[in-house]
Amino acid sequence: MVSTSAQDVQPTLTPTPRRQAALYAAFFVLVLILGAIAYFNIIFAVLLAGALVVVGFFQAFSFRILFLLLLALFFLISPAIPLSEKHFSKPIGGGGLFLQDAVLLLFFAVALFDYLKQPRLPRPSRWTRLERLFAIYAIMFFASAIYGAINRNTLTYLFGDVRDFLYLLLFYVYLHFFKTDTDIAFALNALIGVGFLFAALSLIDDILIRGFVRYNSGISFLLVGSTLALIAKMLTSRGTTPLLSTSLVLLVMLAGLLITFTRGLYLGFFAGFVMMLLVVGFRRSFKFAIGLGLLALAAVGTTLALGLSLDNFISLTTYRGSSAVGNLDVSSAERVLEVLAVLDELPNHWLFGKGAGATVAVYRFGDSNIKEGIVEWWFIHNNYAQVLHKSGCLGLLIFLMLWIGALLQGIRLFQRAPSSTAQSILLAAVGTLTAYMVTSITSPVMTYINTNFVNALLFASITFFDRLCYATSHTDRRD
Structure with missing residues (x-):
């Protein structure tokens, strides 16, 4: 089985202890700052940062254990849902944070310290097209987050958008741990x-x-x-x-x-x-x-x-089965009104949007969580309208390039897949990407906390086989 790990084909370069110590300290400070911002509790932030460093240093958790834990938390133990939702389990957490957010941080900690313990290698000379698109999208999102902070968007919503995006950044964690297609097969x-x-x-x-x-x-x-x-x-x-x-x-x-x-x-x-x-x-x-x-x-x-x-x-x-506007039920009417509200505000910020954490003034019909009337609403159900509102036309273009590019590349790689395992993984990625792109017309699953860690898995799977295809063809040409 062919591995895409760089150490298989390139010489090693061992890092100095001083460099590793500096990176450990930098990571500790980073997590400390993030923890203090997220929890507004410096003691808890210190304990959390210290725990992450210890866990990362001793490699207490493997990728497979953490991925299973993340799945179990989202599916079964601590679903990221409002308390009013019907479900056999209720979320575990508080202040807008969930138990799985701690696992997310553990994922990054374990990947970072595993990376630091490995020999230092020159970066590959070629990034795949999907990696470049993902990097551009990540830069765009963080620029949107900074812009949202400058615009003084509601901090709760801004932090929520950043937290949701961090689950998509598991893309890089997955790529670090994927050595063979059996690693991806395990995840699926x-x-x-x-x-x-x-x-x-x-x-x-x-x-x-x-x-x-x-x-x-x-x-x-x-x-x-x-x-x-x-x-x-x-x-x-x-x-x-x-x-x-x-x-x-x-x-x-x-x-x-x-x-x-x-x-x-x-x-x-x-x-x-x-x-x-x-x-x-x-x-x-x-x-x-x-x-x-x-x-x-x-x-x-x-x-x-x-x-x-x-x-x-x-x-x-049809959700509550009631007519709200003409023949539209409440659920459909609210989604239409959200899109109309976004389009109404678009001329004022059409290029870059209003930034992460932005809200839109829209009429809500009211339920157990909110009162009926005009409210500043943050959860725009149409994912494309949501990205347009927060990141503008430029952000929406980059967003579409990433998803459509991943879909087309997945189809091309499936047609050249060398094994049934590769075909199964790529076909699952193609089908799920398509499903989420269509579903996102009515529910924002392309950027949703509950699905972003799976979206990252789909992107990483396609990137893995793209790397493998390039490495195989490059080796054949040299031979």
Whole structure:
């Protein structure tokens, strides 16, 4: 198996103890500052920074353990949701922070100290196109954050945007730890496994305890990625995947998607699945598409048999089932009004936006969390409108270049993938990227805290195989 690690082909250069000590101290100061800003508690910040240094130094956690922990926290233990959401578990944290944020910091600490302990090597002479696009997007975001601070945007929202983006920066952590395609396969298998547990527990909770309520906690967008990853394995397994057991797992996950009663999620999942079929080819995927359709019907039939009426399904899917503007239900009307409000303010800041943490004045119909009326609203459901509002036309252009570039590169690499494992990983990435791009018309999963660590995984997976493809072709030319 070919490794993309630089140490396989280049000489080593050992760092001096003084350099390592300086980097340790710099990292300690950085985390100390971040902790003080985030928690407004200097004692806790000192303890947190010290703990991260100790953990990083002794390598107490591996990449696989931390990734499993992150999945378990988001899916099962501490979902990043409002307390009013229906869910079998409630978030653990306070002040806008969640328990998984500590794991995020551990991820960076472990990766940094693992990097510091390795021999120093010259940087590769070639960055992939996706790496360059990601770096440009990262620069754009931090410029937007600085601009938001200059504009005196609400600090809570500004810090929230920065925190969410830090999960996307796991892209670099993943690339550091990915040595072979089996490392990526482990991450996707973990995503499938924990996603299945989430779907099973959601079904038990929603059917037996809650009696079918609107079960969209925002976490279910992760289940879209899990389900599409499983479908990718089935499409590329070449008969090696156990059909019966895998189909039962898929049935549970489809039923878990169904009880979210979320139209944007349904549309995104369907778009991702269709894209996967197109990439694989009609002849190869026709029978599978028929089989998945039958499984979807079985999932619907099972929930109807367990007590979900068709009228209740329609009511739950349209969110409160009430008409707000013309024939639009409340959920749709609020999303339309958000986009109109963004477009109304756009001429004043069309190029660079209002900066991270920006809000928009929009009419809200009111619920258990907010009063009805005009409010300064921060959560713009249309992801493209959100980026346009905060980062302007320039930011939106860079944002689209990153996502569309990743999608196209994933398709190209799939067509040249050397193994079924590589095909499965790349097909899952292509399907999930497509699903999230479509879903983001109604829910901002391209920049969402709950999905950003998976988005980073998708980008890193494509970059890994792009590096591998370049290294292989470059070696062949030299030979």
